[in-house]
Amino acid sequence: xxxxxxxxxxxxxxxxxxxxxxxxxxxxxxxxxxxxxxxxxxxxxxxxxxxxxxxxxxxxxxxxxxxxxxxxxxxxxxxxxxxxxxxxxxxxxxxxxxxxxxxxxxxxxxxxxxxxxxxxxxxxxxxxxxxxxxxxxxxxxxxxxxxxxxxxxxxxxxxxxxxxxxxxxxxxxxxxxxxxxxxxxxxxxxxxxxxxxxxxxxxxxxxxxxxxxxxxxxxxxxxxxxxxxxxxxxxxxxxxxxxxxxxxxxxxxxxxxxxxxxxxxxxxxxxxxxxxxxxxxxxxxxxxxxxxxxxxxxxxxxxxxxxxxxxxxxxxxxxxxxxxxxxxxxxxxxxxxxxxxxxxxxxxxxxxxxxxxxxxxxxxxxxxxxxxxxxxxxxxxxxxxxxxxxxxxxxxxxxxxxxxxxxxxxxxxxxxxxxxxxxxxxxxxxxxxxxxxxxxxxxxxxxxxxxxxxxxxxxxxxxxxxxxxxxxxxxxxxxxxxxxxxxxxxxxxxxxxxxxxxxxxxxxxxxxxxxxxxxxx
Amino acid sequence: xxxxxxxxxxxxxxxxxxxxxxxxxxxxxxxxxxxxxxxxxxxxxxxxxxxxxxxxxxxxxxxxxxxxxxxxxxxxxxxxxxxxxxxxxxxxxxxxxxxxxxxxxxxxxxxxxxxxxxxxxxxxxxxxxxxxxxxxxxxxxxxxxxxxxxxxxxxxxxxxxxxxxxxxxxxxxxxxxxxxxxxxxxxxxxxxxxxxxxxxxxxxxxxxxxxxxxxxxxxxxxxxxxxxxxxxxxxxx
Numbered sequence: 001x002x003x004x005x006x007x008x009x010x011x012x013x014x015x016x017x018x019x020x021x022x023x024x025x026x027x028x029x030x031x032x033x034x035x036x037x038x039x040x041x042x043x044x045x046x047x048x049x050x051x052x053x054x055x056x057x058x059x060x061x062x063x064x065x066x067x068x069x070x071x072x073x074x075x076x077x078x079x080x081x082x083x084x085x086x087x088x089x090x091x092x093x094x095x096x097x098x099x100x101x102x103x104x105x106x107x108x109x110x111x112x113x114x115x116x117x118x119x120x121x122x123x124x125x126x127x128x129x130x131x132x133x134x135x136x137x138x139x140x141x142x143x144x145x146x147x148x149x150x151x152x153x154x155x156x157x158x159x160x161x162x163x164x165x166x167x168x169x170x171x172x173x174x175x176x177x178x179x180x181x182x183x184x185x186x187x188x189x190x191x192x193x194x195x196x197x198x199x200x201x202x203x204x205x206x207x208x209x210x211x212x213x214x215x216x217x218x219x220x221x222x223x224x225x226x227x228x229x230x231x232x233x234x235x236x237x238x239x240x241x242x243x244x245x246x247x248x249x250x251x252x253x254x255x256x257x258x259x260x261x262x263x264x265x266x267x268x269x270x271x272x273x274x275x276x277x278x279x280x281x282x283x284x285x286x287x288x289x290x291x292x293x294x295x296x297x298x299x300x301x302x303x304x305x306x307x308x309x310x311x312x313x314x315x316x317x318x319x320x321x322x323x324x325x326x327x328x329x330x331x332x333x334x335x336x337x338x339x340x341x342x343x344x345x346x347x348x349x350x351x352x353x354x355x356x357x358x359x360x361x362x363x364x365x366x367x368x369x370x371x372x373x374x375x376x377x378x379x380x381x382x383x384x385x386x387x388x389x390x391x392x393x394x395x396x397x398x399x400x401x402x403x404x405x406x407x408x409x410x411x412x413x414x415x416x417x418x419x420x421x422x423x424x425x426x427x428x429x430x431x432x433x434x435x436x437x438x439x440x441x442x443x444x445x446x447x448x449x450x451x452x453x454x455x456x457x458x459x460x461x462x463x464x465x466x467x468x469x470x471x472x473x474x475x476x477x478x479x480x481x482x483x484x485x486x487x488x489x490x491x492x493x494x495x496x497x498x499x500x501x502x503x504x505x506x507x508x509x510x511x512x513x514x515x516x517x518x519x520x521x
Numbered sequence: 522x523x524x525x526x527x528x529x530x531x532x533x534x535x536x537x538x539x540x541x542x543x544x545x546x547x548x549x550x551x552x553x554x555x556x557x558x559x560x561x562x563x564x565x566x567x568x569x570x571x572x573x574x575x576x577x578x579x580x581x582x583x584x585x586x587x588x589x590x591x592x593x594x595x596x597x598x599x600x601x602x603x604x605x606x607x608x609x610x611x612x613x614x615x616x617x618x619x620x621x622x623x624x625x626x627x628x629x630x631x632x633x634x635x636x637x638x639x640x641x642x643x644x645x646x647x648x649x650x651x652x653x654x655x656x657x658x659x660x661x662x663x664x665x666x667x668x669x670x671x672x673x674x675x676x677x678x679x680x681x682x683x684x685x686x687x688x689x690x691x692x693x694x695x696x697x698x699x700x701x702x703x704x705x706x707x708x709x710x711x712x713x714x715x716x717x718x719x720x721x722x723x724x725x726x727x728x729x730x731x732x733x734x735x736x737x738x739x740x741x742x743x744x745x746x747x748x749x750x751x752x753x754x755x756x757x758x
């Protein structure tokens with residue numbers, strides 16, 4: 001026995017440390033259960049297609065003879081795929097090896113004997129928990145058509161439709177929302193069940209012996225109760241005696257209240273969860289985006305920045321802990337979440353990779369304390385991400401720098417500099433301002449020297465910018481990190497350099513095309 | 522209007538007022554900050570600036586007695602928007618030719634300030650937001666321009682008034698290779714009517730260089746000086 005236990009424990013450790021086994025397990029977990037896994041949606045769509053094909057074949061078969069291929073496809077191939085899926089889900093639902101290892105470590109720690117019975121009980125209990133879950137039962141029923149010789153089991157194909165709940169996110173949301181009112185729905189169901197039961201028995205007692213009444217059996221009485229309480233009232237089965245009609249009145253009144261209560265339960269469940277649903281939608285959308293700009297705080301400057309970034313087709317997300325400001329951001333058409341920018345949890349909940357998906361974080365609260373706090377939080381999560389922050393009071397500049405902000409913008413100083421430049425060079429200032437304005441057709445732009453450009457153009461003299469009516473202000477060299485104004489003709493262009501140009505935006509576009517197309521003579 | 526004045530009068534005892542004062546201190550003989558009812562705050566005391574009190578009544582006698590308003594520029598930087606607009610309209614109604622630069626938070630009050638008679642309005646929120654988006658969209662050009670415009674860089678942007686148009690011998694601005702011939706770049710030309718046009722715009726392309734044109738020139742200080750000697754003078758108006 002000890003040898004067997006040792007073998008079992010060793011095998012569990014082997015599986016737990018096996019890279020190949022764990023990789024496969026993780027792959028199946030991602031495909032079947034992980035909504036953030038990018039390939040899961042393809043699997044979900046594939047399964048949905050199988051479900052719809054299966055139901056379509058069932059409908060087709062009602063009046064016509066389906067080809068044998070369809071029968072084989074429906075009864076064997078689809079069922080087999082569903083069976084494999086069921087087994088895989090059962091496998092990943094709990095880890096047997098981990099249960100064994102945990103028990104072994106527990107026994108070692110307390111100096112007790114390894115309890116195999118407990119492990120077996122635990123493993124069975126874990127697996128049974130899964131097998132008896134609603135989703136697993138539906139999965140199992142969906143495999144039943146495999147035994148197509150049992151004609152009745154064919155109807156289980158319809159259970160495949162219920163499997164859609166697994167693959168369509170909106171169904172899951174629907175059931176999650178309704179689950180929040182589980183108790184209310186249960187109470188309502190109990191009330192309806194009691195009314196139906198009492199009404200069925202009463203009407204049966206009062207009508208069954210009446211030769212004029214269509215209600216002869218308890219089943220007919222039950223059918224009548226359901227049709228009446230639902231306020232549908234087909235009229236095929238009716239109570240004819242005054243006592244039966246009195247019962248009908250009570251059932252109809254109860255039916256109205258049951259319907260009204262049910263409707264209000266649906267409405268309140270969705271109203272209460274509406275914000276959560278919207279929030280998960282925003283998180284879902286954000287998690288798929290790249291080059292995201294997160295704006296922390298939504299006050300006056302942040303509003304303007306958000307508007308300008310959206311106009312430039314940037315992906316932005318606004319975070320603010322104030323409900324009022326978040327509502328304002330949503331009203332202005334931005335993706336916004338009422339999350340505290342100073343909380344690590346806020347960024348975890350976003351399900352995004354800060355390094356690859358986030359381009360920059362802008363701390364734009366008009367409050368230095370909040371900006372310092374947010375910057376420190378962000379820096380504690382990610383050391384490299386670019387953070388830009390507003391500074392409201394010069395005395396807090398060092399604090400912001402210490403909190404890890406890359407760039408600080410102190411609006412008061414900026415205004416002072418503008419005033420100085422304006423009074424010194426008003427015409428030049430206005431001219432440059434016009435060139436930089438969003439509405440000007442003339443733009444200042446930076447053109448990245450790509451490998452293609454560098455391969456075809458070696459020297460500045462070959463740039464030919466004047467033909468495109470473009471002023472070459474200078475070159476920013478990647479190698480030195482410096483800007484070279486009005487570079488000499490023999491300056492060599494290298495990949496990663498930037499050409500700083502001024503020109504009509506249409507001509508700049510054409511010029512970029514020209515640079516990229518040009519082939520070395 | 523002549524921009525280079527002797528006095529700079531800054532209305533607004535706040536960080537904006539002090540930052541303006543600090544930056545323009547070297548440009549004026551006299552820089553004064555006027556305090557309305559602002560409480561004393563911990564402002565940058567490294568600079569020595571005269572501080573006086575004022576109120577929003579229409580009594581400007583003390584101001585007239587102390588300063589030559591013809592030779593003054595005024596900055597209205599009160600943090601209370603309504604008071605700032607009121608101050609601007611008061612100054613404009615009292616002094617028709619006074620050059621008033623007004624600060625404001627948003628575009629709505631910027632329009633009101635223009636209507637109140639401000640000669641130049643700096644919308645703080647809009648300008649700051651513009652700067653932030655530029656830093657994100659075009660970081661390199663923003664940095665270069667910031668250095669040229671606002672920092673003590675060797676590169677300068679100057680406006681040069683043409684007084685010697687004969688030098689160009691009837692050429693159009695776009696036909697001249699400025700960088701090769703003069704070591705500077707002419708990015709825009711301001712015509713007599715005050716409108717600025719990009720050097721390669723269609724209008725400038727057909728505009729013969731005349732005396733009175735103002736060229737917006739980017740270049741190293743020495744090159745710009747050489748250029749000024751050839752064609753005119755640094756325009757400070």
